[in-house]
Amino acid sequence: xxxxxxxxxxxxxxxxxxNRDVSFAVDAGEIVGIIGPNGAGKSTLFNCIxxxxxxxxxxxxxxxxELVGRAPEAIxxxxxxxxxxxxxxxxxxSVLENTMVGALLRHPNPASARTEAQRVLDxxxxxxxxxxxxxxxxxxxxxxxxxxRALATSPKLLLxxxxxxxxxxxxARELVAILRAVHAxxxxxxxxxxxxxxxxxxxxxxxxxxxGELIASGTPEEVVRNPAVIEAYLGRxxxx
Amino acid sequence: MLEAxxxxxxxxxxxxxxxxxxxxxxxxxxxxxxxxxxxxxxAMYVAYWLFTLGHVDPTLSAPVAACVLAxxxxxxxxxxxxxxxxxxxxxxxxxxxxxxxxxxxxxFIAFSPDYRNLPDTWLSGSIRLGDISLGxxxxxxxxxxxxxxxxxxKLVYRTRWGRALQAVAEDRLAxxxxxxxxxxxxxxxWMLGSAAVGVTGALxxxxxxxxxxxxxxxxxxxxxxxxMGGFGALPGAFLSGVLIGIVEALTGYLVEPAYKTASIFLxxxxxxxxxxxxxxxxx
Amino acid sequence: MKEAARxxxxxxxxxxxxxVVVLALAAFPFAVADPFYRQIVVxxxxxxxxxxAWNLVGGFLGRVSFGHxxxxxxxxxxxxxxxxxxxxxxxxxxxxxxxxxxxxxFVVGRPTLRLTGHYFAMATIAxxxxxxVLMVNWSWAGGAVGLEAPIANSVWLLLFRSxxxxxxxxxxxxxxxxxxxxxxxxxxxxYYWRAINGDEAAARSLGVPAERYKMLAFVMxxxxxxxxxxxxxxxxxxxDPDSAFSLTLSIQIVLVxxxxxxxxxxxxWLGAALLVPLAEGMRVAMGGSGKGFDLLLYGLAIVxxxxxxxxxxxxxxxRRGAAPG
Numbered sequence: 001x002x003x004x005x006x007x008x009x010x011x012x013x014x015x016x017x018x019n020r021d022v023s024f025a026v027d028a029g030e031i032v033g034i035i036g037p038n039g040a041g042k043s044t045l046f047n048c049i050x051x052x053x054x055x056x057x058x059x060x061x062x063x064x065x066e067l068v069g070r071a072p073e074a075i076x077x078x079x080x081x082x083x084x085x086x087x088x089x090x091x092x093x094s095v096l097e098n099t100m101v102g103a104l105l106r107h108p109n110p111a112s113a114r115t116e117a118q119r120v121l122d123x124x125x126x127x128x129x130x131x132x133x134x135x136x137x138x139x140x141x142x143x144x145x146x147x148x149r150a151l152a153t154s155p156k157l158l159l160x161x162x163x164x165x166x167x168x169x170x171x172a173r174e175l176v177a178i179l180r181a182v183h184a185x186x187x188x189x190x191x192x193x194x195x196x197x198x199x200x201x202x203x204x205x206x207x208x209x210x211x212g213e214l215i216a217s218g219t220p221e222e223v224v225r226n227p228a229v230i231e232a233y234l235g236r237x238x239x240x
Numbered sequence: 241m242l243e244a245x246x247x248x249x250x251x252x253x254x255x256x257x258x259x260x261x262x263x264x265x266x267x268x269x270x271x272x273x274x275x276x277x278x279x280x281x282x283a284m285y286v287a288y289w290l291f292t293l294g295h296v297d298p299t300l301s302a303p304v305a306a307c308v309l310a311x312x313x314x315x316x317x318x319x320x321x322x323x324x325x326x327x328x329x330x331x332x333x334x335x336x337x338x339x340x341x342x343x344x345x346x347x348f349i350a351f352s353p354d355y356r357n358l359p360d361t362w363l364s365g366s367i368r369l370g371d372i373s374l375g376x377x378x379x380x381x382x383x384x385x386x387x388x389x390x391x392x393x394k395l396v397y398r399t400r401w402g403r404a405l406q407a408v409a410e411d412r413l414a415x416x417x418x419x420x421x422x423x424x425x426x427x428x429x430w431m432l433g434s435a436a437v438g439v440t441g442a443l444x445x446x447x448x449x450x451x452x453x454x455x456x457x458x459x460x461x462x463x464x465x466x467x468m469g470g471f472g473a474l475p476g477a478f479l480s481g482v483l484i485g486i487v488e489a490l491t492g493y494l495v496e497p498a499y500k501t502a503s504i505f506l507x508x509x510x511x512x513x514x515x516x517x518x519x520x521x522x523x
Numbered sequence: 524m525k526e527a528a529r530x531x532x533x534x535x536x537x538x539x540x541x542x543v544v545v546l547a548l549a550a551f552p553f554a555v556a557d558p559f560y561r562q563i564v565v566x567x568x569x570x571x572x573x574x575x576a577w578n579l580v581g582g583f584l585g586r587v588s589f590g591h592x593x594x595x596x597x598x599x600x601x602x603x604x605x606x607x608x609x610x611x612x613x614x615x616x617x618x619x620x621x622x623x624x625x626x627x628x629f630v631v632g633r634p635t636l637r638l639t640g641h642y643f644a645m646a647t648i649a650x651x652x653x654x655x656v657l658m659v660n661w662s663w664a665g666g667a668v669g670l671e672a673p674i675a676n677s678v679w680l681l682l683f684r685s686x687x688x689x690x691x692x693x694x695x696x697x698x699x700x701x702x703x704x705x706x707x708x709x710x711x712x713x714y715y716w717r718a719i720n721g722d723e724a725a726a727r728s729l730g731v732p733a734e735r736y737k738m739l740a741f742v743m744x745x746x747x748x749x750x751x752x753x754x755x756x757x758x759x760x761x762x763d764p765d766s767a768f769s770l771t772l773s774i775q776i777v778l779v780x781x782x783x784x785x786x787x788x789x790x791x792w793l794g795a796a797l798l799v800p801l802a803e804g805m806r807v808a809m810g811g812s813g814k815g816f817d818l819l820l821y822g823l824a825i826v827x828x829x830x831x832x833x834x835x836x837x838x839x840x841x842r843r844g845a846a847p848g
Contacts, residue, residue: 051728052724052728071727072728073727073728076727077730081729088724088725090717090720090722090726093718101714101718101729101731109711110711113711149729150729324829328833329640330640333589334777335829337774337825338821338825341774341818342819342823345816346819348815460652463645463648464649498659499656502660508645509646512638513634513637
């Protein structure tokens, strides 16, 4: 059984169809990338999977358990985590406290949550910034905090929404290393990304969305050469 | 019953007049002025003392009260609201409440808690419309309130200045980028909203008791009207104000006078709970 | 919470401060015999506790309630009504008051906690106003005239002729309140509340059952406030709708919490320690017409605190860059 099974997911907003009949499966241990031009419906897809939006039709199952209709906190409890395109740290709390909020899910005792949070901070390279106020960090820092926070919940599946956006090459390289380490610990990753260098280095498989529909799927090399994909990004070639 | 309806209608116009000033301030400067009711109280005292000491009828002191309140509104903006523009909303709400409390206590100390009213003004007496008998002051005040609201609407929706107001209400930054001085606009709005309350307060003295906490009831009802109308929507505030007046009167007539205010707040709670955008939505 | 930022030695400083304060409280009535000063301390403890209870919702959860006096009123009335109608001692009546307040919070909280910001604040005021009107018209419960506590001198009834025993009751209740708020703030609930305050949707995506925890804050805050309402009833000896369901009282509670520092454990107590003696002192200094002046002071304090000290007195001690505790 696939870890994540998305079946004919459709999301309609009044007249606009953001996602149309999207179906795919993610097996445990995979790293799957999702790309597509702006407005292709990637964030909506994430929102529908993670429970922040309710799909108009279709189903999403995690290890066989249906997710559609469940509250976001229930989905989190089942082991599905997401990060946000624009970081949503708890800006008034410290980096450590942010991470603790995640850790408290599996470690209700604050003392053990703190230990777990510290461990996660070490793993993502934030061990020295635990006491800093999250709101004071720059974009890359806040994205790292979000990642740490999500990891602290010991998820099975992590949805990463443009986690590499806005990072300089050094930061991006660090991120790839961290994500590889995360994956090595057994966490399945689904990554929405614009920064193709990051995606290509990590993803086993890539899905391409355009206008809400899945138009291609395959290894990174295959997808990049796929004419439909090229057309989606660059538009049709016009005859003179 | 018809009389209750009519009374409610005219009361409602008065609530609407107070509410519209508040809605203006909230809609454009994003501040709920908890001192609004106490501004009303100030206007009432101004009219009261002008009458008692200078024999000036409330109808004549209305413009004076409007000017005084415009000043009060200006100073409230300049000294309290403007410095707090980046503060969390809770702090600003608290500050306006504090201002109201200060005004109320100053009135309490200066004028004593005695209930006062004006004996005979130009408006005293009653009007008969068919079977209904209504107090003349109430009717005139209601009509003037309606006229004033009409003027305000025209100002906000039909003039260039009004469009500037709406621009600031929608997006302060964008408005300033196109050259609208949002700071000046804010001050003007505070002055205008307060002046509106000034007129209403002055006329109110022709039939209502004047005492330091008189603002509390009107203020609360104005908030209810503004919130029910959808914070920031002038027409909504107007309609809600009138509605409140009518419901209040009907409750008093059909159920029991003691429950009048409770019914208003109950309806308010229900609206907040189940239709938080208000009965009539935004601008 | 400061634990993340401060080293262990400082953490125990908090405990030492509390110990000193407890000792001072214990010694005070023996050192100072004048009942006026004892009254000030009792009032300070009460307002501090009310602010601390309010803080659970207003500070940690970030939902500003301007109607918290409704829980005080419910607690006060419950206690006196049980005493009058059933002869039930305040030993049971006060906790019952807390319970009734908690239940009301539960009932009202469902729809109200969905609101935020201004709307939440307005809803709490409306709840308070409705309660006020209902009590004024409920003659079985005393109506507009209110209820008096019987004159008695019995430990069983928790009613005394001398004011001294109330001091001890207040001190015990205050310590209980401090302990409760402290424990809650450091527990999972405290972190979850602050997360909800920061970003509710993000918190939920981390598994925080937001609805449940919002309700928890609301109910606990109400329960504590209700218990103090019961104390208020037996201490003052009299409740009526105007004094118990008072918007001004609600605002005083908010002010105390904000002055001391919203969202901190010690803040409300500091705020009360500053404000209450000032207000009481002012009332006495101004003599007969004192009533107007102490509220005037509150009003001015509100405006000045909002303008110059919105983070409260605690902010004066915070290091920049560290998360507030």
